[in-house]
Amino acid sequence: MKYPWNDRAGKPSVIKIAALAVAFLPLLWIAASYKTNILGPRPITQAIHETGDWAIRFFLVSLTISPLRAITRWSKLILVRRILGLTALAYALLHFSLYIVDQNFNLSRVATEIWLRIYLLIGFVTLLGLVALGVTSTDATIRRMGKNWNRLHRLAYPLAALGILHFFMQSKADVTEPTLMAGLLLALIAYRVAKVWDFDIAAVPTLIAVAVIAAFGTVLIEYAWFAIATRIPPSRVLLANLSFSHSIRPSWWVLMACLIPAFWAAIKPMIGNDGRKINPLSAK
Template sequence: MAQPRRRFPPPWQDRQGQFSPLKLAVLLGLTLPALWLAWLAFRGGLGPRPIMEAIHQAGLWAVRILLLSLLITPLRQVLRWPRAMLVRRMLGLGALAYALLHLTLYALDLGWDLAKVASEIVLRFYLTIGFVALLGLLALGVTSTDGWVRRLGGPRWQRLHRIVYGIGVLALVHFALQSKIDVTEAMLMAGLFLWLMGYRAVAPKGGAPGLLRLAGLAVAAALGTALLEAGWYAVGTGIPPWPVLAANLDVSFGLRPALWVGIAGAAAVLLRAARLLRERLPAARPAH
């Protein structure tokens, strides 16, 4: 007799109930930032304001993992790797978990005064948009199950889950606003998000863009990142945009976000080229 299917199978199993090394590896990877944060807290390595640093780190990882979840579609198409889809839901839930930790630590920093937490969220704009992003992630997390796909139907479910793009924008604005003066990492995340959105705009339905489109996307995303950074500093601090734009060409103090985004885009071109080359090479014939 066949065994009844468990309602909540272990997260390291695929849809056929088989063990998936990929899912286990991603699951373990998602726990590492939290474990490292706990270790630093135990060792007193979070600086003079440990709770505030923990809040920052949890929020940072929420954004990083959210972007990784958006990277799954390009990975699947560029590398022709359908199994990448196995971990998209897990990554989305991981982003939600770190966003909830971010909020929980903020409440801890305010002494669990929930009225104070609510008033701060209402009165501070960057907290308001961060909380809206969290609510959006929560809605996506709740409806991420196969049961909700059946209840809503495929097209409606897909339309609902496209709000992840708006959530990404809100999360990045929240990140940049709370970063105050140094928005280097926030601009890097924003630039990578530009590439991810640009990829969806230039990719043919169900497939990967050609090499020329990917190369153009790499250049456009890098330029967009530089312009975004210059505009942010111009509006926020009054710094003229030209010195900020010129700084992207000065590598004396390390690479600026725009160059990192360009490098990431170039890596996508190389991966696509390698995959195309592999597909076009004739299969080796067995020796007689």
């Protein structure tokens, strides 16, 4: 019998077991918080937010696997991509299910709210897209769909953008985390573009360029959000990127996160390389 924690050889995989454990940790925390009244006076509403946040987080992490695998040359990373993607789908479905619970299982009201509220419609479209990616993630479906599978799964990046937009619209004034996520998504898109343009995405100059582009892009996204969607002066937010007196802005976190692979690529020759090559057709 095939278990989700086994590799293709049927043996337990440490990295897959670790990924499955990480997948369940937020759910256990939410359940424990609900039981102990930590979620506040509106626990269902807070649980809706928490599950939605974790859906986006896991989705972004799943998109990180391919470039990270290419940069580190650690081929076994691909084993957890499917697990992380399906985890994102599971949290998104739980997010939507809790919303139905919050609406007292009134499905007509749920449908009306989704149709009338643009941020809910965006979230629902994202959910449908995740379902499409999830149900086509089996080995049999991949073989059956062929090139069409690749075309379908290229929607992952637009879906991530829609999910982050939904997060922005839910967060209102405090958009620190969605801005951070938007910056990281920009970095992932930059990695993909660099690969299409035949840049070596494991090279230090490429990685530094991606980090700088993603950081500046994060600044622009944050500025645009405050200029379009709030009454807070966007210039004040823009200048806050040059000050560290209160908090570190998302653009700096994006820059630091994206420079980690560059640092790894720079020191890797100093610590040795076992010369293993990645098989691009290796199992998920």
